[in-house]
Amino acid sequence: MDLAGKVAVVTGGASGIGAALAKAFAAQGAQVAVADLNRPGAEAVAAAVGGIAFETDVSQETSNAALIDTVEGVLGPVDLFCANAGIAFAGSEQSPDEDWDRMWRVNFLSHVYAARYLIPRWTERGGGYFLATASAAGLLTNLGAAQYAVTKHAVVAFAEWLSITYADDGIRVSCLCPQGVLTPILENAGEVIEFLRTTAITPEQVAADVVSAIAEEQFLILPHPEVARYEQRRASDREGWLEGMRQLGRNLKG
Numbered sequence: 001m002d003l004a005g006k007v008a009v010v011t012g013g014a015s016g017i018g019a020a021l022a023k024a025f026a027a028q029g030a031q032v033a034v035a036d037l038n039r040p041g042a043e044a045v046a047a048a049v050g051g052i053a054f055e056t057d058v059s060q061e062t063s064n065a066a067l068i069d070t071v072e073g074v075l076g077p078v079d080l081f082c083a084n085a086g087i088a089f090a091g092s093e094q095s096p097d098e099d100w101d102r103m104w105r106v107n108f109l110s111h112v113y114a115a116r117y118l119i120p121r122w123t124e125r126g127g128g129y130f131l132a133t134a135s136a137a138g139l140l141t142n143l144g145a146a147q148y149a150v151t152k153h154a155v156v157a158f159a160e161w162l163s164i165t166y167a168d169d170g171i172r173v174s175c176l177c178p179q180g181v182l183t184p185i186l187e188n189a190g191e192v193i194e195f196l197r198t199t200a201i202t203p204e205q206v207a208a209d210v211v212s213a214i215a216e217e218q219f220l221i222l223p224h225p226e227v228a229r230y231e232q233r234r235a236s237d238r239e240g241w242l243e244g245m246r247q248l249g250r251n252l253k254g
């Protein structure tokens with residue numbers, strides 16, 4: 001898809017990867033709507049890109065519906081929707097239901113809610129583009145963060161399902177799966193993913209890869225190309241991959 005003149009919505013656009021996506025899309029000539037829980041942050045990014053800002057809680061269906069309706073009223077039909085907002089924290093099977101529920105809603109159900117409103121409109125209009133920000137954790141796993149790994153796997157599965165189901169309606173889907181990116185999520189993640197900082201890249205590098213992938217309408221976006229190798233290992237030698245991850249966990253614990 002050529003981004004020039006298109007209407008793009010970026011959730012989680014106040015910070016990190018989302019802010020870099022908003023700036024990169026605007027540089028390609030798109031009109032950008034920046035949506036985030038953090039209203040002042042969204043307003044600052046929107047001002048920088050000549051776009052508009054929305055205070056949105058993506059974990060709520062009504063908030064997604066209001067976002068899409070209002071953007072379409074102000075800027076016109078949404079061409080590209082980036083379900084990018086996400087949260088990360090450590091957790092396990094011992095975590096309370098509230099933790100599982102919160103991450104499930106923010107990281108995953110938000111994609112379903114947005115798609116629920118967008119797909120019928122896109123089907124009627126003959127096309128649209130859905131970008132899902134997952135993570136390498138959605139293809140592999142995330143040591144010490146069960147909810148994050150599980151919700152990001154769900155994001156990948158849903159993006160694949162959308163791509164398969166609606167391609168013939170002109171709907172395109174990309175799924176962004178980076179490892180460490182230098183944003184507040186990584187800075188606040190603590191020791192659990194400290195090792196990811198050694199290979200971390202900037203949000204601007206990620207955004208440049210996303211712009212190229214959208215131009216090519218390519219599904220899987222891997223800003224860390226080595227993730228493709230890790231995923232192949234997981235698929236071709238599951239026992240060896242599991243043992244490798246256990247060993248990495250032991251090494252990190254010292």
Ligand SMILES: NC(=O)c1ccc[n+]([C@@H]2O[C@H](COP(=O)([O-])OP(=O)(O)OC[C@H]3O[C@@H](n4cnc5c(N)ncnc54)[C@H](O)[C@@H]3O)[C@@H](O)[C@H]2O)c1
Nearest residue numbers: 012014015016017036037057058085086135180181183185
């Ligand atoms: N930084 C990394 O290392 C990394 C790696 C892989 C994937 N990701 C994913 O990239 C996405 C963006 O993360 P980031 O690294 O830019 O982090 P970030 O913390 O800089 O940005 C996340 C943004 O999402 C917003 N947000 C959180 N909950 C929200 C909600 N309920 N409604 C609306 N907005 C909400 C936050 O206010 C924040 O502005 C996330 O989905 C994250 O899981 C990040």
